Amino acid sequence: xxxVEQSLFLSVREGDSSVINCTxxxxxxxxxxxxxxxxGAGLQLLTYIFSNMDMKQDQxxxxxxxxxxxxxxxxxxxxxxxDSAIYFCxxxxxxxxxxxxxxxxxxxKVLA
Amino acid sequence: EAEVAQSPRYKITxxxxxVAFWCDPISGHATLYWYRQILGQGPELLVxxxxxxxxDDSQLPKDRFSAERLKGVDSTLKIQPAxxxxxxxxxxxxxLDTGTxxxxxxxxxxxxxxxx
Numbered sequence: 001x002x003x004v005e006q007s008l009f010l011s012v013r014e015g016d017s018s019v020i021n022c023t024x025x026x027x028x029x030x031x032x033x034x035x036x037x038x039x040g041a042g043l044q045l046l047t048y049i050f051s052n053m054d055m056k057q058d059q060x061x062x063x064x065x066x067x068x069x070x071x072x073x074x075x076x077x078x079x080x081x082x083d084s085a086i087y088f089c090x091x092x093x094x095x096x097x098x099x100x101x102x103x104x105x106x107x108x109k110v111l112a
Numbered sequence: 113e114a115e116v117a118q119s120p121r122y123k124i125t126x127x128x129x130x131v132a133f134w135c136d137p138i139s140g141h142a143t144l145y146w147y148r149q150i151l152g153q154g155p156e157l158l159v160x161x162x163x164x165x166x167x168d169d170s171q172l173p174k175d176r177f178s179a180e181r182l183k184g185v186d187s188t189l190k191i192q193p194a195x196x197x198x199x200x201x202x203x204x205x206x207x208l209d210t211g212t213x214x215x216x217x218x219x220x221x222x223x224x225x226x227x228x
Binding site: 004033035040041042043044045048088090099100102103104105 | 152154156205216217218219224
């Protein structure tokens with residue numbers, strides 16, 4: 001089946017770095033995304049990475065991609081209380097209609 | 113900044129009643145998606161439109177769910193009759209086109225449905 005896996009919870013102190021991990025399923029997925037969802041809200045696109053890259057940095061966000069292990073991570077530097085949310089990774093398998101397959105989400109709690 | 117609009121934001125209904133959700137995608141976006149997100153899980157695609165045509169409704173429970181996008185712009189998702197298990201967040205998203213896997217999807221705020 002198609003299961004994109006993430007750990008359920010992560011708790012960090014304000015100012016520390018957060019690392020959220022994701023294991024995806026389709027080694028041919030060409031685009032991988034990270035979305036943020038605050039309580040009761042829709043999904044906000046954070047960043048994405050092409051499969052021909054192994055790292056992408058965007059301000060406080062760093063995405064690492066290990067294609068061999070089908071592992072994706074999102075590092076948030078200097079984590080703030082406003083970063084508390086659920087983070088979803090998503091892959092787009094190259095077959096079919098390019099629909100997103102979302103992970104289960106990681107709830108990040110930032111402690112002041 | 114253009115956004116995907118959804119209404120209502122919240123809906124409480126009794127089982128066996130009919131409910132409808134509305135979505136207005138970002139102007140110019142040809143592709144529209146309806147997702148269902150059960151509490152504690154990631155969104156799952158229900159139906160995908162390219163303009164007014166359905167391109168993927170393989171996960172839509174067609175005995176009770178229907179979706180339309182008559183003029184290729186806004187869309188309505190209907191549930192009739194609603195069941196207790198339909199309680200979830202219903203998210204709408206849109207993207208420019210579906211021609212490549214690079215099309216980023218932009219999400220609306222969602223409609224949270226509670227079936228009693």
